[in-house]
Amino acid sequence: GIVLVGPNTMGILCTRSRLFATGTHTRPREGSVAFVSQSGNLGVQLIHWAERQGVGVSLFVGSGNEAVVTCSDYLEFLSEDAGSRTIMLYLESMREGRRFFETAKKINRTKPIIVLKGGRTEAGRAASASHTGAMSGEVKIFRAACRQAGLLEARVPSELLDLSAGFSSLPLPRGNRVGIVTLGGGWGVVTSDECNEKGLAVPPLPQEVVNRIGKHLPPFWSRGNPVDLVGTRDPEAPLVAVEELLKWEGIDAVISLGIVGRIEFLRLMNQSIRTVDKNMPAGFLDQTEAMVRDYEEKYIAATAELMEKYAKPVIGVSLVSTSGGTVRSVPGRRYSAVLYETPESAVHVLARMVNYQNILGKEETEYRRQ
């Protein structure tokens, strides 16, 4: 028989073999995220986002109406594809539900599967019927099956990307206890609220950790978690804080806010100086920018190194849209630095990683009991 992708597909893409056969001219970098999408248009747009955000992609297929090859078939292939280690799915409908969920459950143990179901509501189902012609099944059944198989459900496309960036770049947290390092108090408050509301803890720090971090901070610092760096100019302070938190057994993950991204504000200030003070030597301002840029690069490399050393995730929040994107791979390192634009993205991804870790743990226990 003939193997047919689609019909109604936006094409396929394989970065490793430099095959870019999609309707849209987008070229994501090579990486470990595979994406199967029943919507071609939404699919290629997400691949474009992946490119912009630096999320590394292995394969994309617009599976379309799945006349011959179905999402279960693609999943089976992906389970054997060494280059694919995180899987995103956009589904409106499925045939062979049992086969799909059995396959997915097996694969999900080693390759996290993040799934967005289109047509969850009455309006969505009506739209879907005229789109892929799909008869979307009962959403409650779908959700229950996802839960049973341990799949991670996303609600909107941007979440698929955020989660893929995190899962493909960071070590899994072993628990839900977060250390926060921030350049400004308000962001620490907002991030703490987000953590608690998503089921993550922000534990107080033991005195010895406070003391060690305090050596690099002015005496009026927060002395607690979040570690508020109160705008310190000590270049070592941010990394000392991050490492001291990672070192402590009471913390499973670190979120750092505003440390990378600071260059944006320096640029604005230098722009003002250039306008106002014509006597300021341009070379000096360029030099300050180069120094901060250099510092940010080193910070990114150091977080990748620290993640390897402590096997705990460090998630950055840039608070500005940076040209470098969300995922910053560091040559020779197992993990990549991840920089979300907002704290809510960082907290959300971390919370889902904790979920996933719990699912794995539960399965492990069940397996041992058998």
Next chain:
Amino acid sequence: GIVLVGPNTMGILCTRSRLFATGTHTRPREGSVAFVSQSGNLGVQLIHWAERQGVGVSLFVGSGNEAVVTCSDYLEFLSEDAGSRTIMLYLESMREGRRFFETAKKINRTKPIIVLKGGRTEAGRAASASHTGAMSGEVKIFRAACRQAGLLEARVPSELLDLSAGFSSLPLPRGNRVGIVTLGGGWGVVTSDECNEKGLAVPPLPQEVVNRIGKHLPPFWSRGNPVDLVGTRDPEAPLVAVEELLKWEGIDAVISLGIVGRIEFLRLMNQSIRTVDKNMPAGFLDQTEAMVRDYEEKYIAATAELMEKYAKPVIGVSLVSTSGGTVRSVPGRRYSAVLYETPESAVHVLARMVNYQNILGKEETEYRRQ
């Protein structure tokens, strides 16, 4: 007595008088959004986001620890400031709770107040205590008071910005019925789901509306809501669809997806063509880009015009990060076009505008009963 802003402030800003006295060198454009923030760092960062997104700002004040002037004082001033018509607040604590909510309730009838409360959770409160030294009150009481006063609560800083962009630029919807126009089926499905999950309806279209829109579309189009333009090249189709939906009394608002932002994909395609086909005259490709850019400008201007004509909001979703920002003001027009990057932002803002309209309606009814 001496009037004192702060202490612990990041300064003040007034675009109308070209006063930019903040710690960060950011210059938002003049507009109608006023922002009072107890966190200076978070405040100026949001002002920077406002600048990037094109959200027009009237005033900003980092109110800090509010030793003398409190948020209630600022609110009273803003109620009389004709240049300020939408108000954002970041609060960690407040004194004179009764005065604040009484003032806020009065002002909220004509100037929507969007408030983000930091320190809603245990971790947030702990962080807040070491930040502004605030003893944040019981959050349930705060929330109940917000609800009673009809204030709009935001959960994260990005939401403050999204809501400000919408409230300051668009007419209020009179009800919750949404018409969707999309360039791709999947985005229509995802947006329909979001609408239903946020309490918005996506009603089916009457035959005469289907027929009128259908004149500009291939026969295999969706014939329903969402209006899937199935990648049509008829340049009139998108605006015809938007206007036919606005014209129909069964629709209170329109969300249009992917129409502005298409240029991004054309650019990518042209880049490929330039690489592959050295004989392609460069002028031709530049011309196609100029045409699409021109089309998008005209579309933006037309939506501002249509909003005035029908007094219904049209919210755009670009699906890409565009250099033009979220708010696009159109000279001589009462309303500005708004382009969010994702459908979830558009739907969320629309849902909150419907909430606000309902609050106003209820107050009106109560007032009449008296």
